[in-house]
Amino acid sequence: xxxxxxxxxxxxxxxxxxxxxxxxxxxxxxxxxxxxxxxxxxxxxxxxxxxxxxxxxxxxxxxxxxxxxxxxxxxxxxxxxxxxxxxxxxxxxxxxxxxxxxxxxxxxxxxxxxxxxxxxxxxxxxxxxxxxxxxxxxxxxxxxxxxxxxxxxxxxxxxxxxxxxxxxxxxxxxxxxxxxxxxxxxxxxxxxxxxxxxxxxxxxxxxxxxxxxxxxxxxxxxxxxxxxxxxxxxxxxxxxxxxxxxxxxxxxxxxxxxxxxxxxxxxxxxxxxxxxxxxxxxxxxxxxxxxxxxxxxxxxxxxxxxxxxxxxxxxxxxxxxxxxxxxxxxxxxxxxxxxxxxxxxxxxxxxxxxxxxxxxxxxxxxxxxxxxxxxxxxxxxxxxxxxxxxxxxxxxxxxxxxxxxxxxxxxxxxxxxxxxxxxxxxxxxxxxxxxxxxxxxxxxxxxxxxxxxxxxxxxxxxxxxxxxxxxxxxxxxxxxxxxxxxxxxxxxxxxxxxxxxxxxxxxxxxxxxxxxxxxxxxxxxxxxxxxxxxxxxxxxxxxxxxxxxxxxxxxxxxxxxxxxxxxxxxxxxxxxxxxxxxxxxxxxxxxxxxxxxxxxxxxxxxxxxxxxxxxxxxxxxxxxxxxxxxxxxxxxxxxxxxxxxxxxxxxxxxxxxxxxxxxxxxxxxxxxxxxxxxxxxxxxxxxxxxxxxxxxxxxxxxxxxxxxxxxxxxxxxxxxxxxxxxxxxxxxxxxxxxxxxxxxxxxxxxxxxx
Numbered sequence: 001x002x003x004x005x006x007x008x009x010x011x012x013x014x015x016x017x018x019x020x021x022x023x024x025x026x027x028x029x030x031x032x033x034x035x036x037x038x039x040x041x042x043x044x045x046x047x048x049x050x051x052x053x054x055x056x057x058x059x060x061x062x063x064x065x066x067x068x069x070x071x072x073x074x075x076x077x078x079x080x081x082x083x084x085x086x087x088x089x090x091x092x093x094x095x096x097x098x099x100x101x102x103x104x105x106x107x108x109x110x111x112x113x114x115x116x117x118x119x120x121x122x123x124x125x126x127x128x129x130x131x132x133x134x135x136x137x138x139x140x141x142x143x144x145x146x147x148x149x150x151x152x153x154x155x156x157x158x159x160x161x162x163x164x165x166x167x168x169x170x171x172x173x174x175x176x177x178x179x180x181x182x183x184x185x186x187x188x189x190x191x192x193x194x195x196x197x198x199x200x201x202x203x204x205x206x207x208x209x210x211x212x213x214x215x216x217x218x219x220x221x222x223x224x225x226x227x228x229x230x231x232x233x234x235x236x237x238x239x240x241x242x243x244x245x246x247x248x249x250x251x252x253x254x255x256x257x258x259x260x261x262x263x264x265x266x267x268x269x270x271x272x273x274x275x276x277x278x279x280x281x282x283x284x285x286x287x288x289x290x291x292x293x294x295x296x297x298x299x300x301x302x303x304x305x306x307x308x309x310x311x312x313x314x315x316x317x318x319x320x321x322x323x324x325x326x327x328x329x330x331x332x333x334x335x336x337x338x339x340x341x342x343x344x345x346x347x348x349x350x351x352x353x354x355x356x357x358x359x360x361x362x363x364x365x366x367x368x369x370x371x372x373x374x375x376x377x378x379x380x381x382x383x384x385x386x387x388x389x390x391x392x393x394x395x396x397x398x399x400x401x402x403x404x405x406x407x408x409x410x411x412x413x414x415x416x417x418x419x420x421x422x423x424x425x426x427x428x429x430x431x432x433x434x435x436x437x438x439x440x441x442x443x444x445x446x447x448x449x450x451x452x453x454x455x456x457x458x459x460x461x462x463x464x465x466x467x468x469x470x471x472x473x474x475x476x477x478x479x480x481x482x483x484x485x486x487x488x489x490x491x492x493x494x495x496x497x498x499x500x501x502x503x504x505x506x507x508x509x510x511x512x513x514x515x516x517x518x519x520x521x522x523x524x525x526x527x528x529x530x531x532x533x534x535x536x537x538x539x540x541x542x543x544x545x546x547x548x549x550x551x552x553x554x555x556x557x558x559x560x561x562x563x564x565x566x567x568x569x570x571x572x573x574x575x576x577x578x579x580x581x582x583x584x585x586x587x588x589x590x591x592x593x594x595x596x597x598x599x600x601x602x603x604x605x606x607x608x609x610x611x612x613x614x615x616x617x618x619x620x621x622x623x624x625x626x627x628x629x630x631x632x633x634x635x636x637x638x639x640x641x642x643x644x645x646x647x648x649x650x651x652x653x654x655x656x657x658x659x660x661x662x663x664x665x666x667x668x669x670x671x672x673x674x675x676x677x678x679x680x681x682x683x684x685x686x687x688x689x690x691x692x693x694x695x696x697x698x699x700x701x702x703x704x705x706x707x708x709x710x711x712x713x714x715x716x717x718x719x720x721x722x723x724x725x726x727x728x729x730x731x732x733x734x735x736x737x738x739x740x741x742x743x744x745x746x747x748x749x750x751x752x753x754x
Contacts, residue, residue: 139193
């Protein structure tokens with residue numbers, strides 16, 4: 001039996017092993033059985049801590065503390081991290097479920113140590129990583145291999161990598177607290193320290209060593225920027241640079257020189273007199289010696305330094321208000337840059353931390369950590385665009401439920417008919433009714449005569465005689481064109497009041513339904529004891545406008561559009577002496593598509609306005625009564641238009657338009673032109689002519705179209721390259737400037753002999 005050493009002796013041996021590795025012989029002189037094994041720390045003294053590749057204190061002193069661009073870029077990243085906290089999840093990583101607040105892993109990431117929160121820790125690590133290139137985090141574990149009880153961020157310049165020179169890789173790390181010697185450093189096992197870092201292609205340890213700091217490539221540009229700042233400071237403090245010289249042809253004594261200098265400074269010295277005009281006596285001359293600020297090129301130098309300093313950090317100049325950014329800034333650019341910053345910079349950098357921490361922070365029940373980016377405004381889904389994409393997918397034969405998954409709109413829930421494929425009606429072959437069969441041709445013989453169709457048609461024409469001449473005029477005089485336009489405009493104008501009433505009725509229904517959704521959202525928030533989720537509410541509003549709202553507008557306006565088209569058709573029938581059933585037109589594919597497109601355009605404008613209001617509500621933390629009041633004001637403006645910009649001082653976006661009159665005027669003329677176009681097709685017109693109003697309100701593009709002709713099945717090509725099937729048509733994607741409030745029309749053209 002092996003005799004054990006005394007307790008005191010065993011403690012000394014353990015300490016000696018920890019500091020120097022296993023001895024070659026036991027305390028009693030026998031050879032050690034452990035010396036042949038390759039353990040973690042026996043070779044501690046063989047591994048020397050690797051030298052740092054950067055001077056962190058210099059980067060802090062001359063960069064972070066001294067250079068405003070470096071400070072602003074790093075602090076912008078620090079502020080950005082607060083919007084994406086590290087959280088604990090369970091379940092499937094692709095569909096994570098947030099763990100309860102009292103779960104050990106959730107408590108750890110929320111408060112990693114008594115001195116700081118999870119957001120503070122990640123913010124500090126972000127600063128360390130952008131200054132040093134790496135940000136070590138110590139994991140204090142009560143049990144080997146267990147979940148840490150604390151996470152401590154370590155200052156990079158006190159943290160050393162200890163390479164394993166015999167096997168390669170890393171033996172561990174050494175942390176030397178402030179005021180301690182290297183021999184007093186604290187050894188850290190590799191499995192107890194997370195080590196996220198930027199890539200360093202010059203790492204002598206093949207990727208196991210320190211990361212490369214973004215400060216390294218920008219150091220020279222930062223030095224130039226600092227020197228420019230120091231120069232300006234010295235210039236305004238001392239002003240000793242000789243900028244000019246007074247020359248005289250005569251020799252001056254000391255008294256005359258002093259008097260000339262004093263006189264010159266008295267008249268033109270100090271900034272108050274910089275704009276005065278200088279006058280020299282006979283024989284005097286002034287010669288500039290120094291360069292002006294413009295000649296020094298500070299403007300170009302500043303912009304060059306800004307781009308070279310901010311580039312390595314991945315922060316667009318516009319986001320931190322630098323001179324280069326402000327010179328090119330617009331609200332739209334700011335939004336785009338913020339989105340690009342998150343997608344190109346913050347998401348990958350947070351991914352470095354996330355992948356590293358997932359390895360070290362795993363609970364026994366499968367819990368893991370992940371950054372919650374749902375609160376990042378720049379990464380939020382553009383709901384209106386997604387809803388539009390959803391509609392396009394459904395129109396192309398994708399089921400509603402699959403379209404919901406593809407666009408990420410799972411909050412819409414399952415649809416009762418979600419697995420049904422809907423195809424647009426224009427996918428079905430359509431054609432005009434067959435003409436009456438010629439004399440002697442029966443349905444039974446028609447098929448057998450297919451090969452002789454041309455002969456049959458010729459026979460039918462011979463039997464029926466010469467076709468009737470078209471009732472349309474072969475030429476329009478200017479007076480007839482003017483009368484034609486006035487007749488169309490008169491009918492459209494007569495329907496405007498009824499269209500206006502329809503607008504009010506439809507908006508009242510939309511307002512009532514949206515406020516009901518708001519009340520429901522408020523009840524749900526109170527039940528959950530949480531603030532209202534404006535994004536979820538917006539999804540429900542958009543869902544209503546795209547579904548129920550669309551049906552509401554079609555139901556209100558279908559009889560109105562039928563009415564104005566019927567009046568136009570009856571006018572043509574009286575003028576031309578034709579008999580036809582206009583109901584055939586309303587049963588056609590064209591009328592259904594017209595109503596669908598009409599309601600979509602109106603609903604999209606409402607969605608855009610409400611989306612802007614929701615974004616403002618989320619930023620400013622509105623209450624439900626605030627939202628009720630402001631939504632009511634928007635719909636009142638839509639219907640009545642009697643509110644003023646002062647009434648919308650709360651609204652950050654443009655003031656909502658007065659839409660009742662706009663829609664009424666626009667849709668009556670558009671419906672008239674659309675109906676006439678289809679009537680011309682029914683009357684078998686092959687060509688039509690564009691007729692503009694030719695007054696001082698007509699658009700230049702539309703005036704240029706006057707007198708042009710086009711085939712009935714061809715679109716009009718506008719001067720800007722866009723296309724319309726008839727004046728005011730929006731089915732082919734023409735810009736609003738070409739279609740809104742268009743008062744042009746088209747008239748049929750029949751060539752001679754037609």
